Amino acid sequence: MVKRVIFSLSLGLAGGVVLSKILRTKRKAKSTGQDAGLKNWAGNLTYSTNQVHYPASVEEVQAIVKNCHKVRALGSRHSFNQIADSGENLISLQLMASVVSLEKGVHTVTVEGGMRYGELAPFLQENGYALPNLASLPHITVVGACATATHGSGIQNGNLSTTVSAVEFVNAEGEVVTLSREKDGEAFKGAVVGLGGLGVVTKITLDLQPAFDMQQVVYRNLPMSALKDHFLEIQAKGYSVSLFTDWRNQNINEVWIKSRVEDGVSTIEPELFGATLATENMHPIESESAVNTTEQLGVPGPWYDRLPHFKMGFKPSAGKELQSEYFVPVEHAYEAMMALEQIQDKISPHIFISEIRTIKADDLWMSPQYNKTTVAFHTTWKQDIEVVMELLPLMEAQLAPFNPIPHWGKLFTMAPEVVQARYEGLEDFRQLLHQHDPGGKFRNEFLQKYIYPAS
Structure with a gap:
């Protein structure tokens, strides 16, 4: 309790309006019982903290990130391992699940970080658009699926992350960063399947095709x-x-x-x-x-x-x-x-x-x-x-x-050094993580084990 009061006061110094919104959203979430012994969808994993924040805007995400020593973004909890776990703080964007824009001129849609495929797909259909592919279950979040390279099927279809053309995230300093395929080249290629390591993804832009x-x-x-x-x-x-x-x-x-x-x-x-x-x-x-x-x-x-x-x-x-x-x-x-x-x-x-x-x-x-x-x-x-x-x-x-x-979000026992050896771009990815999170604010036990060399 003391820890939470101190945290709230520090946010209050940063801005009373932001603080009041954060407290309201946290109370709303707690009243539904969502934080009691928080587990993943399958029930095989109990998260290491019940300290879950429910921001309703990018500004609130920034404030929370700035005031957390360690934090991880939490999606729809469909991962079976500890990739989304944190021992200190979790951020859920379930209150940020809107369509930001539908750009018909360039055939893209931008959505907030809490959007699920099952909510997005009917909207796209109504507007004459489709995504190239979907996973087996429509109940997962777009950001979580793309961050772990989740996929559907098809010899000519890429995984779900291949439809991403831009990402917006809040980095460890609380700064809003946007990377796009058009402007950021290699850095963008490293950020899309980001495993939650670069920051909290607040918006994501997807390429569309005509509905079929x-x-x-x-x-x-x-x-x-x-x-x-x-x-x-x-x-x-x-x-x-x-x-x-x-x-x-x-x-x-x-x-x-x-x-x-x-x-x-x-x-x-x-x-x-x-x-x-x-x-x-x-x-x-x-x-x-x-x-x-x-x-x-x-x-x-x-x-x-x-x-x-x-x-x-x-x-x-x-x-x-x-x-x-x-x-x-x-x-x-x-x-x-x-x-x-x-x-x-x-x-x-x-x-x-x-x-x-x-x-x-x-x-x-x-x-x-x-x-x-x-x-x-x-x-x-x-x-x-x-x-x-x-x-x-x-x-x-x-x-x-x-x-x-x-798969990054499923159960496996392969040795970390074996997993690491299978990724040609791993060292570049480590450098990208360091650029946006030099202190390891978003680094958890899973990333430490499978991304970084053993000390």
Whole structure:
């Protein structure tokens, strides 16, 4: 309590108006119980502090950052590790979730740092625009997804951060910094997948394209052997393609193919290399109800209601699951898949499902797709953290010949020096972090471990 009073008084000296707004927003958030034993979405992580600030303007973010010794930005809490954790202060921008501007002349939209894809997408549709891709769940924040290189699928689609054309953030000195693709070149490429290390991202600008309709179909029971000679062909069957497997019987349980509908005409093949077309809507986990999955069976609909696997209006539960994900160069897709299949007897009893997707290469320093198109092996585990943490090293060992890179926001056990060695631009990124945060205000245990060399 004493600590909080001292902090409030110091802010009061900086400006009474800002102080009163900050206190109001913090009280509002606390009255909802959001800070009580604050956990991530899955419930496997309890954050190291309950000191959460809820600013409602950039000026309030500046004031908070200036008066914090250590602080981290908190998004939608969909990360499964400590990347967003702080032992002292967290900043949530959930009160800053508006569209700032829609620039039709240059086809971009600028949104505040708390905006979620599920809120942004219908607005874009209403104005005749679309994003190139979306992740499986629409409930994550735009900034959090881009800062960790989160992705959808598609052999010709980059991860979500590749649509960013400008970012605005508050650095460690409380200064507002804007970096853009057009004006800032290499520094911009380092800032987009910033892992929360440069500051608190208050605004982000995204490239848009004209709105489009899509359809999706699901094929059931594709033999894994069909992927040996046809992996890329199958991945090119649609705009976005996902393979779901429980690693039993060398079988791909479901193939989800999402295709753009051009001029209202589309072709649906009755069979796909031995897999048969589903005749009812499916959930990625066959035994689960499909009530909350996006429409299938080739029914056309707007892009934002087909690209995610789950409906915009669906509110996910507290998430009784854990997730891991590893990326390997796409040319090793089949070999890597079969390497994981060799340990199917160990992993299959402990998973709900695994998803295999592709993501196009990009030029962002801290993106797992930097200079290489990758295949992603994403696993949704049953929520037994001890078992999962014992099995992850086995998966990593099987993938080791293919130089895997873990998703920044998922669970992994790879040695820090191994992760660091996979990023060509790491030293440049460290210098960029030092430029905007020389004292390490935004550096937490996760960044210290995986970005900086061991002391």
